[in-house]
Amino acid sequence: MHNIVFAVIARDLRLALRRPADIASAVFFFVIVVSLFPLGIGPEVDLLRKLAPGVLWVAALLATMLSLPRLFADDHRDGTLEQLALAPHPLGLVVTGKVIAHWLISGLPLALIAPVLGIQFDLTADALLVLTGAILLGTPALSGIGAIGAALTLGLRGGGVLLSLLVLPLYIPVLIFGAGAVDATVSGLGGEGHLSLLAAMTIAAIGFAPWASAAALKIALE
Amino acid sequence: MTDRFNLYHYASPATFYPLAGRLIPWFAALAAIFGLIGLYIGMLVAPTDFQQGEGYRIIFIHVPASWMSMFIYLVMAFWAAIGLAFNTRLSGMMARALAPTGALMAFLSLWTGALWGKPMWGTWWVWDARLTSELILLFLYIGYMALVAAIDDPRRGDKAGGLLLLVGVVNVPIIYFSVKWWNTLHQGSSVNLAKSSMAEVMLWAMLLVALSFWMYSIAVAFARVRTLILERERNADWVKAELAGDRP
Amino acid sequence: MIYWNSFSDFLAMGGYGLYVWGSFGVTALIMASEPLLVARRRKATIARLKRQLRAESRTTDA
Numbered sequence: 001m002h003n004i005v006f007a008v009i010a011r012d013l014r015l016a017l018r019r020p021a022d023i024a025s026a027v028f029f030f031v032i033v034v035s036l037f038p039l040g041i042g043p044e045v046d047l048l049r050k051l052a053p054g055v056l057w058v059a060a061l062l063a064t065m066l067s068l069p070r071l072f073a074d075d076h077r078d079g080t081l082e083q084l085a086l087a088p089h090p091l092g093l094v095v096t097g098k099v100i101a102h103w104l105i106s107g108l109p110l111a112l113i114a115p116v117l118g119i120q121f122d123l124t125a126d127a128l129l130v131l132t133g134a135i136l137l138g139t140p141a142l143s144g145i146g147a148i149g150a151a152l153t154l155g156l157r158g159g160g161v162l163l164s165l166l167v168l169p170l171y172i173p174v175l176i177f178g179a180g181a182v183d184a185t186v187s188g189l190g191g192e193g194h195l196s197l198l199a200a201m202t203i204a205a206i207g208f209a210p211w212a213s214a215a216a217l218k219i220a221l222e
Numbered sequence: 223m224t225d226r227f228n229l230y231h232y233a234s235p236a237t238f239y240p241l242a243g244r245l246i247p248w249f250a251a252l253a254a255i256f257g258l259i260g261l262y263i264g265m266l267v268a269p270t271d272f273q274q275g276e277g278y279r280i281i282f283i284h285v286p287a288s289w290m291s292m293f294i295y296l297v298m299a300f301w302a303a304i305g306l307a308f309n310t311r312l313s314g315m316m317a318r319a320l321a322p323t324g325a326l327m328a329f330l331s332l333w334t335g336a337l338w339g340k341p342m343w344g345t346w347w348v349w350d351a352r353l354t355s356e357l358i359l360l361f362l363y364i365g366y367m368a369l370v371a372a373i374d375d376p377r378r379g380d381k382a383g384g385l386l387l388l389v390g391v392v393n394v395p396i397i398y399f400s401v402k403w404w405n406t407l408h409q410g411s412s413v414n415l416a417k418s419s420m421a422e423v424m425l426w427a428m429l430l431v432a433l434s435f436w437m438y439s440i441a442v443a444f445a446r447v448r449t450l451i452l453e454r455e456r457n458a459d460w461v462k463a464e465l466a467g468d469r470p
Numbered sequence: 471m472i473y474w475n476s477f478s479d480f481l482a483m484g485g486y487g488l489y490v491w492g493s494f495g496v497t498a499l500i501m502a503s504e505p506l507l508v509a510r511r512r513k514a515t516i517a518r519l520k521r522q523l524r525a526e527s528r529t530t531d532a
Contacts (some may be wrong), residue, residue, distance in 0.1 A: 156373060172358060275484045275485070280493045326504060449515050465520050
């Protein structure tokens, strides 16, 4: 049962590593967007420290969005998706594997680079730690919810813009608690409550979203 | 058994089309009657609110519009669930027909909320939990309409839109509570739009206007669904007869 | 029964006239134009479907 999940993860990672430039460009997008804010706002440290959690999280949402249209599109084009849908194992497990692979490719690198960007915003060591933890905990939910949008917009013209229109409103709770965790740490309230809610959202998203995406894929493939 | 039969009978577009046509004038008339009585009470009879002055009268449309915007989204999700579970053709069309009206209600709620906020709070827009949630609800409506419009195959559009509605309706409470929580963290609680200490006349006026908006939404959605049915079923014999008979 | 003393009082809304009538005006405008737009779309659709029907019957006749 779980072999299929791991097989899909391994396959998607192998395919992604063949084109490392795609992973790198999403990460650089994240870096550039975050670096634009001080240029737009000004270099006052107090203001930047206050804005950092929100800026980093919004940039992370947008960076995850970048790779979503390709989540199913390549498999759809070469017919793999149809075969997977007809195969005896549940399509939901296949999507679970793809979501996890997507997170490893797009979410994990963001979490690794975020502390470096946080230093630019003069965040304390505590805040940097919580920021990394929050992005690690929250981005899987983004990949999961995003997969639903990617499946619904599969093969549509203007799919990328439409995808962001559908998915970004659903990302709001993750944004609120992700940025809230860092905010609470900065203000000395402690971010544990936020982090556990983020974890709950991620568990719910990883549990349910692949099955909703599988249903959407079946609709798209009909 | 007969009930079940009737339900399936009216779920067919061919029978629903004339039924909706007959019902529209009734719903429109009810909307007008409820609206006139509600506005008469709200605008002419109800006394002033000692805290908010005459500006409070905006809530007679603000609150019903907000209610309807949320209620219509729930009704759309209900039709989406029926459509996905039983594969009925009419359900997807009903959801499509309701969406523009729901989006307009959400817009009206925001517009009247802004016009209420300017004299009461001193600004057009406050990141108040309810206003923010209403804005997100408007985004959800726009997302649904954009998705449905982008899919050329109508049946696929119905199903994909239905799935999005179900995902949305699961997320609405999560979004609402996270926004509420975010709001209480970032600012003290502000004056509520609808104070609980409302006089009975005011409550009646608000309920009557809400009923009026409800009937209005049904009438408009029925009118829209009739056009959708004609378009979808244009190859059916009854539609050809309907068009050839030159009936409106 | 009627709360207002004069019509101009009613229009002024105790100084809130702009906000109250701005709200009610836009609501009335939207609720008047939405049914009109729906009706216009319906007319256009019926006309288009009739055209298609005539074109089809011509091709089948020939």
